[in-house]
Amino acid sequence: MSVTAAKGFQAAGIAAGIKENGNPDLALVVNTGPRRAAAGVFTSNRVKAAPVLWSEQVLKSGQVSAVVLNSGGANACTGPKGFQDTHATAEKVAEVLGRGAIEVAVCSTGLIGVLLPMDKLLPGVETAAAQLSEHGGEKAAIAIKTTDTVHKTSVVTKDGWTVGGMAKGAGMLAPGLATMLVVLTTDADLDSETLDKALRAATKVTFDRVDSDGCMSTNDTVLLLASGASGIAPGYDEFAEAVREVCADLGRQLIGDAEGASKDIKVEVINAATEEDAVEVGRSIARNNLLKCAIHGEDPNWGRVLSAIGTTRAAFEPDQLNVAINGVWVCKNGSVGEDRELVDMRYREVHIVADLAAGAETATIWTNDLTADYVHENSAYSS
């Protein structure tokens, strides 16, 4: 049900011809109101694509009428012409919908360093606008795929109001954020400040803790749009929890579809002195190529976990570290623990627990294994 699960939204997904293979590549999401409140979170990469620079400006007003998204080209590192193209895209959407361009967010994903084929994209906006529908969420989710093998959507419905959304992303997943485009919609009747607070709280513990390959993208964008069409204004905590649920579900789907992965790895750091320590240790483990190879080989290699923990500044004593893999404490007090032969590694999901024995804080980072398929996909696909 995607971005049209909540009332007050229409969407479309079409093939504009941006992708040479003819697959869907242009999505349009429109907020039909009565509210048009919005919030956004963007990549922390300092090399930002033109659509990110544009959409950051759009979101400053807290008002978004429409989001236009294209796959087949990231419009990143494309200079002044790239920014002009993003601006022209927003103007085209504004013209077709009878809105101001400054209310139109733009997202792009695909190859870096290549200009978009505007002669195909701009007519595509007209085609998409003509197909806008309250049932168009699924098609929109399909149109933003790049190397994704499946489209990703999620919906949480509460008492009279709904949060739903779509996501794309498969490689270049790393915090701040992953190579992802995410559009969330809700018919809750809330202002942009409330949306912003809930969205930042949610992404901090979901998308920011998805780390597929340690590579941060130039185009990451997560938007939350509210139509107010339900006429209901839920309490902040309930709303924030619903947004977090949808973000967590979409983040889990991103990891589950990571390029070439054969294992989804949940890295849970416990008993850390601070949450920052827990996150730092979790990321270090999640980014350790040697460990990710070992997990691929179904080898419960706790030595590589300790080696990764040892590179951090977190509070811990080496001889007090404990590590469990799939429930077996293979490392106790920094040394050999239970028999590693007891670890069952046959399933896709792998659970690593790193106990720092230094406090009471915790954090969970999701990653995946490193495989020959990842290498193949990323040595053959230029992005």
Place this chain on the structure above:
Amino acid sequence: MSVTAAKGFQAAGIAAGIKENGNPDLALVVNTGPRRAAAGVFTSNRVKAAPVLWSEQVLKSGQVSAVVLNSGGANACTGPKGFQDTHATAEKVAEVLGRGAIEVAVCSTGLIGVLLPMDKLLPGVETAAAQLSEHGGEKAAIAIKTTDTVHKTSVVTKDGWTVGGMAKGAGMLAPGLATMLVVLTTDADLDSETLDKALRAATKVTFDRVDSDGCMSTNDTVLLLASGASGIAPGYDEFAEAVREVCADLGRQLIGDAEGASKDIKVEVINAATEEDAVEVGRSIARNNLLKCAIHGEDPNWGRVLSAIGTTRAAFEPDQLNVAINGVWVCKNGSVGEDRELVDMRYREVHIVADLAAGAETATIWTNDLTADYVHENSAYSS
């Protein structure tokens, strides 16, 4: 000629039975004087193997009579028993050579989390001692190999004095230092303070700038021993340069033998505001898995270089960045530059230049590509 190129050293390399396949696995290097000055640099990983903890204590005196090295087991994460084993190894060497154990450095490499077979290692020390020779350097270099496909040695001879050495390391290469064991020897007549200064200056710009897979080891050790046997005390600058040359040569050999690699990549950062900026940017590029895959696929993917630069705190403006790959400036002013089709990627060595246009400092980091062979080797080999 390895560690016996300089006068005043004997070495041996034997098969003690630590490795199950019967390959050489124990090396002994002895300084026969008249001096026994020494300096050492160790891993900055906070999870340190027992031999590192021991050797750090040994080096505090600035005196080393002998170094015993084993492959086939890292003796890391092995608790109090592991430390006792290292101590017993040093005691055995001391007993056989008629020296104090506190003058015996110990190095181990291989699997983490496994105790060493002391019933094989201790008799092996006696066997090695019986085979000590002024021509034993080559055999010692062979005995410290793990997944190395070749042994690595280097020698620089100056006017009457020599610096030589051996290295092992193929995976888990990352700064601070790489998974490496390195023993350098010289017959120059210098004190331990001078050795220490020269060694730190050399490793900072050589081994610390070798980053194969971003994974920092628990066992890295680089030792420099001086016998004074030449009777010559060279000036500091000349000596430091000789040590740097040997370290650079060995570091280059480590990258050339990195696990599964098909490309050696020289990442040169120029026009940085500070040397620290240049190193940070170089490391970020060298650790970008997506870029390493692209280079494996002979794809001059400058977008991934920019994306990696964008994650750093270095001083730069995104629209002033320039990138050359093998001499072709494929990115100019943060956008499309010369035709990427002009880049010739057929050769093993690849040269990436990142121009930050922010100052006059520079740094070079060596790395390699990410390949299916790396994944295979590290998902099948438990270390």
